[in-house]
Every structure is written in C-alpha cells, then in structure tokens.
Amino acid sequence: MKIPFATFIPMERELEPDLKEAFHRVFTRSHYIEGIEDQKFEKAFAAYCNMEFCVGTGNGLDALTLSLKALDIQKGDEVIVPSNTYIATALAVTYAGAVPVFVEPDIRTFNIDPSKIEEKITSATKAIMPVHLYGQPCDMEPVMEIAKKYRLYVIEDCAQAHGALYKEKKVGSFGDVAAFSFYPGKNLGALGDAGAVVTSHKKLADKIRALGNYGSDYKYHHIYQGCNSRLDEIQAAFLQVKLLHLDRMNTERKRIADRYLKEIHHSEIVLPYVFPETEPVWHIFGIRCKRRNELEEYLAKKGIKTNKHYPIPIHRQKCYEDLGIPEGRLPIAEEISETELSMPMYYGMTENEIQYVIDTVNYFK
C-alpha cells in the first residue's frame, strides 16, 4: 500500500464545485484586491476566533512581522520565542530588527515550557511569542501570567493551530494579537499564499492593515513606511468556502490522531502527550524515536511517507550563525530535531490506510 504524507485530493474533490463558484464570483466581478470577499472572510474568521477584528495579509510570516512592527518592536528589543518551531517565528523577530531569545520546549508536548520563560526575561524583553506547534495549544495560563507580571506583549503564532482549544477557548484569543497562515498545507489553507492576524484592539488592527497596505490609512496618504502584504480577493473567496468545513476537517484529523494514540504500541516510540483541557487540531502528528532515521527508511520501504518537523533547529541554521548559539546549548530542541518523525495525516485518510500505518509502525524491529 502507498500512503502519502499528505494529500489534498479527497478534500479538493469534495469542495471543487464550491471553489469553482467562488472563483467565478470574483472573476465575474473583475475586482481582485481589497474588496467584498476580503471583508466577508475577515468578518467570518474574526467570529470563528471569537475576536473582534481580522486583517488579511499576504502570508503567515507577514502576519507575524506586521504584528511585531505594529507593537513598535524594533532594534534593541528582545522577543521570547520557542527553540522548537518553524523558522518563520524567528524570522519575524529579526525582520522587525529585534533579537529572538529561545526558550526550550516541554519535550512531551513539543511546545514552549512556561517554567523556563522567566529566567530569559531581561530589561530589553518586549514580548513573548508562543507557538501552538503541530496544532497543540501551548500552556497559555502561565504564559499570560508571566506576560502580565513583566508587562510583555503576547503575539500568538497560530499558523498550525486554526481552531485548537485551550480550556475551551480558541487559540489566538489569549494574547494581544495572533497570526495565522493559510499556506495550502495548513489546517485552513488557501490555494496559494495567504495569512491573517486577529485581535480585539481596534488601533492595532488599523495599524496592521495600514502597514500591509504601503503604510496608507487613506488612499495616497502614507503614515508609515509600510509594505505590500494584503489578502487578495480570490484567496479570500476560497478561504470562505474552506472555513465552513474547518471544524469538520479538524474532527477528521482528531479521529486519525486518536487511533494513532490508542493503537501505536512500541517500546522505542514515544507518542505526543496531550494536556488535559486542550483540544489539539493535529496539524502534525509527531512521534519520537531514538532510531528515527531507521524508522523513516523502514516506513518508506513499506510505502509510507513521513516527514520531519524540523530536522535542523533554528539556532543551528546557517542564517542564524550570528546569534552565536553553540551546539548543545538548547539540548531539547536538538533532541526533537534528531528524534521527531511526523506520521501521515490528511483529510480523507481511509480506515485501511490508518490501520496499515499503525500495523507497520508496530512491527518496526
């Protein structure tokens, strides 16, 4: 049996008529940037997140960067980020001119360990950026307490966690502002690049919108040296269609994850730990195994494609050599990069496919 790591086919077959209708609607109107589709999607997505405002952006990285810039985070400032995350989290901080300060994760959940944040706070610290990685909500209660105590902004990176719940509250509704990516492979994906921020602060929403629109608050009036990062009408129309199915599709991922959690039994494999009172959306189902590369090869031979998130931790990437963080300084992030393996996970995965993955993993010798 051949199992891809991920595929869009079952989802796209199902949504094809609605997506085509969305395309025709925009094409017939011949209006492609800043219009009614954008407004409709922003309204719907803000409501979905239980937030007042949503501002569409060109992608998730820009959503993060514009959030930091709107909060006046700049050169000389430090921002706390997890050591185990996708590189975009750190890039947003350095694009804003600030320094990313890495905090190690709780190895059980792969997410930032709140008990290790305070020791990294200095007089230059301006914000914390928790990342709800792999679709698992961070432990937000202690994060928010620390932020309050030290008066730090909280920017949630929700790029992998659309719809995840922490204590029955949606991720993205805890901090000052939250950034989402709608990269096609994300739980809520466009048919191209797209992103958004959500916030309940009107001034912040207005500033982010202006920053992403050439710094303009009114046509040909430029109050900031902004950039061009807007959500275009076609993607906003597609996203409206896909948002209607997000919860149902997340439930499907949960069904797959629950089977993996219950039925993968192997003495050398550690399954992800789910904090009680959270509902992850399983963007990625990451297991850990000391013989990860052997497991990967074995599964590949059996026709099962897997992936690694992420094989090189950020502080060991060439582009961040200047941070001068030596190997061994962030051992948990390094251990995850050496042991994590992501299992196949996609909407439309059949019972037979799930069973085959479980059985094959369990037979690993």
Ligand SMILES: *Cc1c(COP(=O)(O)O)cnc(C)c1O
């Ligand atoms: C995908 C992702 C981003 C960036 O989103 P893009 O739309 O690809 O720019 C940021 N943070 C995390 C954790 C991501 O997974």
